[in-house]
Amino acid sequence: MMLGLSLAITQQRGAAAPFTGTPAMAALTDIPGLVIDFDAADPATISATGALVNTWTNKGSYGGSATSASSNRPSTGTRTMNSLNTLDFSGTNHMDMTTEPGALTAASYTLVRVWDNDLNATAAILDLAQNALAGSIRSGLQVDVGNTDNRIYQYSGASAIADGAAPESDGPAITTLLGFPTLAYNYVNSLTRSGANGVPTYGTSTVWRIGGDPDNTSSRWNGAISQMAGYNRTLTTDEQFLVEGFLAWKWGMQGSLAGGNEWNAKDPRVNAKITNIVAWGDSFTENAFLAAADRWPALLQTNFGRKVSNQGIGGQTSTQIATRANGDVRFIDRIRVIWAGTNGPTAGNTVLGDIQSMVDYQPTTKFIILPSINSSTEPSGSANYINKMSNNTAVQAAYPNNWLDVRAMLIALQVPGGPYPDATALAGDYVGAALRTDALHWNAIGYAYVAQWIEDWIIAKSW
Missing domain, CATH: 2.60.120.200 (Jelly Rolls)
Structure with a gap:
């Protein structure tokens, strides 16, 4: 783990409780x-x-x-x-x-x-x-x-x-x-x-x-x-x-x-079962623009030792993501990471409504919701910024105990004296060039933070 990343995690999440797993399979x-x-x-x-x-x-x-x-x-x-x-x-x-x-x-x-x-x-x-x-x-x-x-x-x-x-x-x-x-x-x-x-x-x-x-x-x-x-x-x-x-x-x-x-490689009769993870989202989950090993679901699987299914499809709206997630029967017993809304809703739907439908489908307490992301062309005060932050506020209010604001956490690393200081990006409330591949998408460094923050969250929850 990178030193800056370790420091950021300690500051954001605090000490983590150990994961105890579930009992081994008896029959x-x-x-x-x-x-x-x-x-x-x-x-x-x-x-x-x-x-x-x-x-x-x-x-x-x-x-x-x-x-x-x-x-x-x-x-x-x-x-x-x-x-x-x-x-x-x-x-x-x-x-x-x-x-x-x-x-x-x-x-x-x-x-x-x-x-x-x-x-x-x-x-x-x-x-x-x-x-x-x-x-x-x-x-x-x-x-x-x-x-x-x-x-x-x-x-x-x-x-x-x-x-x-x-x-x-x-x-x-x-x-x-x-x-x-x-x-x-x-x-x-x-x-x-x-x-x-x-x-x-x-x-x-x-x-x-x-x-x-x-x-x-x-x-x-x-x-x-x-x-x-x-x-x-x-x-x-x-x-x-x-x-x-x-x-x-x-x-x-x-x-x-x-x-x-x-x-x-391990006998389920004597080894405790752990809860694996499924990630539903758009290009911020698919990460097709990165090498396979650098995509955050792959990093999370490698570093955390749990299976992570990457169910991201680039360009999809929250409604399209919800349609796929709400038809799933293979991963309903996994921890769900929901990252939807950056591409906006379709007509007649809201990001909050789409996320609510994903949460309500096969209800579980083990889910994490990540925020809509604004690009460098959508700084604080712009119309798209206001729309996306309004969606984020509504989703966070609905699910305060499952909200992990990786956008704000990454932006916070740009403060003076931080690992990636960027006064302009900080003032505009967007992720700066040092952590992006284009105006919107983050780079391998940015997504490495996401993988670690999610892992830390799950450990802290003892899921």
Whole structure:
């Protein structure tokens, strides 16, 4: 941290309280909505005759079970994954779910599967759900489709959500079907590749087979099926990565998780969860004119050790930003940084109203509001200055405990004896040339202060 920046923070914010985090993840039920949980590591859920499985009970809130009989039964107690029991399917086995779990596919959902594939370049179906025998597909997973290696297809409806470049197809792997109302994603070890998404079709499943196709016995699974965990809603990004991290560490696959999953290097069962950050704004958030590493959301992530999603789009008004933020479902559990209003409202809207709508959407106390910014051509007394400061005053009055006036804080560094003295800019109440890239936008130094001030704010709040 630069000396001047450290001094400014001390003067502006005072001493910071330590962040204590939230408890480590104890079980999949820590995430709301767990309705399906077939867990081969839990012996209480498996009924077997010798090594052959008769019944596998769903621990999720929907209840029900998967059953098998005769030569179709997979084996238990014969194979492990990370020293935990797993079910071994030989290519001649399958299990059929009772009707209770079929409700999962009726609307947006998240389904995580943990598996290993014993074959190579041979098509195999891990599970397949349909609305009826010989009916329409509702959910499923197939590897090496068409006997072509490195393919993992997931289904939310009849159309495949295809990943045709998946070297993980031999496993072991954790795959996630993430379903939104109009788009579903195929994740493999926390990674979704370009094009691995598609339009879902939702509807209740009445038949669902683990290890094969309910209509026939071809392409049955040859390998291990360790766990299937389903939530009856779309998980947020942080929830999804937490569930995948939990299962990865449980089953010994943490080293396979994509680098974007923060839990690939720390076990969520013993490490406290921290609250990540999403930044909504215009060019002052996007920072496209700076090198990627110098953009303040990237600096905040690097220096603070928390994920920061940069949701800035240059040139957008507060209304356009609000429209995007108020349609989000992936980051609703993160601390929100709202920086809107520099480009002004559209007709019929106000900056305050737009910000109020963002605050009211998925209400949380963990949000920070930054001010509208005036350029060097909008000095104190000008019409645009008066308009922007009026907006700032209204927003600050509405949210005094969430207002972080980085504009005033940066301008304050221009006082005589400060790190960037500029009497003209100080008198005009705008940021001077030493901290700008053009008449309006700040430079890397200015945004470094923003990143640090936000970090300091969050620490002081113990968020």
